[in-house]
Amino acid sequence: MTVAVLIEGLTVEFGRFRALNDLSLAIDYGEVRGVVGPNGAGKTTLLDVISGVSRAKAGRVLFDETMELTRASEAEIARSGVRRKFQKPSVFEALTVRDNVAIGLGAKPAPDGPEKVARMLETVGLAGDADRLAGELAHGQKQWLEIAMVVVAEPKVLMLDEPVAGLTDEETERTAALVKALRSPGRAIIVVEHDMDFVERISDRVTVLHEGRTLFEGSMARARADAAVVDVYLGR
Amino acid sequence: MRMGRRLGLLLLALAAAWHSPALAHDRAQIATQACSGAAGLSEAAATLTAGASSATPEDAAWAATLTGALLDKTIRCGARASTIESPSGFIDAATLAKAAPADGSAPVLSLKNRPLVETARAAATLFAGATAGERAAALRALERRAASLPPELFETAAAREPDAGLKEQILGVGQSALLNSSDVAKRIAAIERIAAQPSRRAETQIAALKSDPAYAKEPVFAAAVDAGLASIDRWLRVSSVANTLYNGLSFASILFMAAVGLAIIFGLMGVINLAQGEFIMLGAYVAYAVQETLRAVAPGLLDWYLILAIPVVFLAIAAVGVALEATLVRRLYTRPLMTLLATWAVSLLIVNLVRVGVGTQNLQFVTPSWLAGGKLLVGDFIVTWNRLFAIVFAGVTLVATWAVLKRTPLGLNIRAVTQNRAMAGCIGVPTRRVDMMAFGLGSGLAGLAGLALCPIYNVNPQMGSNFVIDSFMVVVLGGVGTLAGTVVAALGVGQINVLIEPLYGAVAAKVIVLLMIVGFLQWRPEGLYAVKGRRK
């Protein structure tokens, strides 16, 4: 098993605020990693740095043990196979659902693109809405559409930022099934989520972040028992 | 021979001091001369100036009245006699007795005659002025032309002057009038005195002495000239730096006033109010309305209308801003670019409403006595009161705005929403209400900018259009959401502009500064101060 994403000594600052503080982390291929932590712990910032949206002050992020992501552009990172779903559903509202997914194929789509798009739409259950404008979709549908957009290019690293926020129980259920189906030996999946039950169901290991550092790493069950984690969450 | 004449005059002056009979003016002839065209007038004025020191007190008073009437155009040059319109009615120009008004008009003073008549009046007033203040003013008028006046004028005047302080001053001025005297010691004293009030004019005056034969012959004289020039030069350099700083500060204060309202609104809501310039214009119009109201209701307070108008202007324009926010800006909240166009339309509307309603002419502002003119501080460095007013006003506004933002609940809310709108909303900050209040605050500040500008610029419907680009550039350069950034950017832009202007001209200065800002923003889009935040 190889390391998909290796993070070493990562520090990110916004002005005087230190969002990530000398963080180190390794995520393997084939694994689903849950990242949890209270608000402001640095979860989204972590994804921002990996996907190239934010710049690190110090430290490095290695993808596939070779590619240094902290110096690459967002587009380069995406093209190398690292894809991310944003926290706020980010779809192209003035385009059709089908167009959205087709754009997800990337700048140089393969010849079998249309078939891939059709299959993907089936998978997320949006085939019937393919020619509607994305802006007309319901919130949950937008979440899935965005997942479809990032998954259709078969990324090696898939990052999901709060995939079930605002979804109904039933929708959450379907999302969990979807994530489980996406798990593959050649792919690392990182899930940032507040819903602990959801994280427990889909992830192999969890990383608990607190004030920009790793507070705990291991299984969800052990995390729930960890004194420090409980302390942070319940604010004792 | 020259010496002898001077001695004679001195004796005369001494005699005058003991109220001995003096030479009388030929009043009738002088009055007729003054009304006989430009050449006659200059002769009459010269006669009056030359004879000022030897005139009787009655003649001096008459000379002051006549020259004053010429300057104020209260004289009527008739075919046979001329009359002066005095507060107590028409009087004869020669006898000052009551007379029927002559049917002529006042002669228009040519540029050549005006200083001659002014000098004649000042010379007469130095003797006939009723109060020490009047005489001191006359002395100041004479001082600039001291070298061209007969020295005995000052000597006599000093001898007659009852006020000890003024007497000293007259003697001093008299001293500087001796620059071309034959007594080297007096000339050196004159040089020292002139050099003590350094200005470019003084420099020219003394530098001219380098070609004087005495400069080559008398080493003491040459040393005095050189020392005087060196001293003036030093002060001129100081004053030139002071001028540049003052001009830069003055421009910066205008930029700051124009930008501060925009900074708050843009920082908070991310929208640009293109009608901001028109709010500045409206502020000036409201100040005008206050002035006119005071003129009608309480003329005694008219001198203070600028101060009294502050709350009125702020509240009025804040109300306009709140109305604009509630009717237009709020509805376009998610579309900042549309807000841009909509507020542009509003600016068009305001300009044309004012144009149709009030007219296109410049408004007639009374310049309060405390804002007119300025004070020469050192060398060529003049502090003009209207600019100083704008600087102080900007300073006070800065402190007040800072206090509002840091010390009031509204300020706290504004800062909270500026930093994180969603979070502020979550913890119960009424964001929409804060938007409205902040828009009002920003608009009110723009109105105050208009008030601060009305002693400096013309007030007409077009006046606002010049401000939007400049003030927005200041806001963006400083960094959105930081008051300190706006201040620093305004200071920097103002100073750089003033530094470039004498080198490449005003157009190039403006172009260079704007291009510098555009370039800077390409390199650092977040501006000087703003914190780099998460992009999404």
Add this chain to the structure above:
Amino acid sequence: MSAAIAPKRSLLARAADDRMVVAVALALVATAAVVAGGGLSGYRVNTIGQLACFALLALALDLIWGYAGILSLGHGLFFAIGGYVVGMHLLERSVAETGVTPDIVQFMGWKALPGWWGPLESFPVALLAAMGVSFAVAFVFGWASFRSRVSGVYFAIITQALVYVAMLLMFRNDTGFGGNNGMTGFQVVFGVPIQDPAVTKGLALASVLVLLAALVACRLLMIGRFGRLLVATRDDEVRLRSLGYETLRLKLKVWCLSAVLAALAGLLYVPQVGIINPRVLSPELSIEIAVWCAIGGRGRLAGAIIGAVLVNAVKFALSASLPELWPFVLAALVVVVALIFPNGLLDLGKWKPTLLSRSRALEARDATP
């Protein structure tokens, strides 16, 4: 005609928009026919020609604002580049063919037109120069801005400052393009004396046809993949970048295309009005271009054309007949469009509750991140 916009090519077949484009295209063909047929007075032909130039300018802005969500308040700059280049060309031709010394030589204190204008005597060179210079200026400024991710309101105001700077520069006599007076006194256009009615007709016809061609070409481009990616950039640029697209390149391409189109508009406009001076660089004109687009409706090309024609036609008419009214009408139009018809006055006819939701969905178009 409909074959050109075959529905199967377009995943985003906004049928209504397509119909509108076709309608406008047909109207342009009809206009061209009427102009070519003669029978209209010189004044009317000239007015049509000018309106076509404004429409082309609006079309250029719609490409970047309507599709890519980038509002330029400085498009007068590119319009002026085209105008000045063609002005230099016309002056060179006039001197070459008539020998009349133009005013500019006199008031600039020159002996003759500057030597470096010489090559512009050839029209192909002038055309290339207009397109080349506008492209180069757009490329340098666009590259710098998009690279540092200047967008939204910032971009709008910075472009406004840029056009203002250009205006100040061109007002200076020393800049060398005639200062405030600019260039006038063109004697011949393509070898024909400018007084000849054929010149008026030819220029108007050329303007209408160029507009027609630009409309069709841009529409084809916009319903293709490039257009969809632009829309995606507008809706969510970060999202698009994180899907592996270099949005800098996309934006730069459409920005340069738009600049070149604007320069073409200026190139056609100047011979018709007989003057080019820094007034076209005034910030107000550049804002007005955006207003035309907003009034006609953004992001569908036909709207920009209709907006430009409508606003300018009303302006021409009111300036002569009811001069006091024009600014109020314009201001009212903008406010009404901003508040009630976010997609332009063309929604007037189909403003139905069913469409409201879609309009609302699209309202967030220009929201900047």
Add this chain to the structure above:
Amino acid sequence: MSIFTRRTFLQTSGALAAGAALPLGAPAFIRSANAADTVKLGCLFSSSGTMANLEGRLNYVAKMAAAEINAAGGVNGKTVEVVASDPASDWPLYAQVGRQMLTETKVAALFGCWTSVSRKTVLPVVEQNDGLLFYPLHFEGDENSKNVVYVNSPPASSVLPAVDYLMSPDGVEAKRFFMIGSDYVWPRTINKQLKGYWKSKGIDESAWKEEYVPFSFSNFQTLVNQVRAFADAPGGKCVVVLTVVGSSIPDFLREFANQGITATDVPILGLDMVEADLEGLDTKKLVGHLNCWAYLQQAKGEANVKFLSGWKDFVAKEKVPFSPDVAIDPMVSTYDAVHLWAMAAKKAGSFDVPEVRKAFAGLSFDCPSGYKIGMTAENNYVSRGVFIGSVNEAQGFDVLWQSKDTPKPVPMSPFG
């Protein structure tokens, strides 16, 4: 045509056609009821935008002159009707409206423009359509179109006499000159001609300084500092030749007075300065500064009394939104222009431009300035008198000097 519906087509092309038809149909809007008995004159003066305060009043003067002509029986049996417009200080719009007036409204002559640039914009239009434009402003000269009547003076016959006066012993024996202008053609051309003139008199280049500011520039602090420094330097009396325009004039004057410089220290010759520029200023500190025009309100004579009272009555009767007590040179020039046109048309017995133009030669008119102004066969320039005015306490100008007769206008400056 499958996706094509009749309704959208009608809607869209209807909108487009309606738009295009507006300016085409508009002339009907302004066409008066009874076209046969009237002859129309077009005005191109802005009532909105930056030039509104200055240009706006000229519309009314033209109407007033037309009313006088009509009261005297009209021209060639027709009533004169003045058609006003608003080019909104927007230069291309002057050309557009001018073209419309010439070709659609069929005006017999145009009266208009203030700035040089607006005249240059309209120039190709009147030349193309062989129209007549009466231009009421003094300007930089160096232009001589057969389609423009230059009612006011070119610099050689107005500015140079004024400068001569300042340099003479009667004036201030000016030796040194600080030229400040708005950065455009009129100031630059004037200054270029002045420099040529001074050179021809053997004055050294070090005796002058030249600065330009952008339009509507207002921050004159640094420039006035420079003026003070220049004026105090040795070499003789310094005067400021001010060719800034519009709102820059009062801004400059205010700063000048505030820095304590009076007219006796450094006089300003403001070449574009009119009474309207003194509105809102405390003129006590500005008394003595000069301007130079072909008419001043204080001009003596019957014609002026008649003109001033006529304007006062007209303002009251027509509710004109301008002061009844202020008359400036371009107003009188516009007034002259309408009368000159009427005289020429009468003399020609026709409204055709070539005929009217032929009739210009030998015209003369009793101008309110007190001079008999006239035209010759040589060119379309009008010879006018020259006044030098001096700012007085009452925000007006006193006549300080005036030319003996009307100098012959010289369109092309010998000092360029």
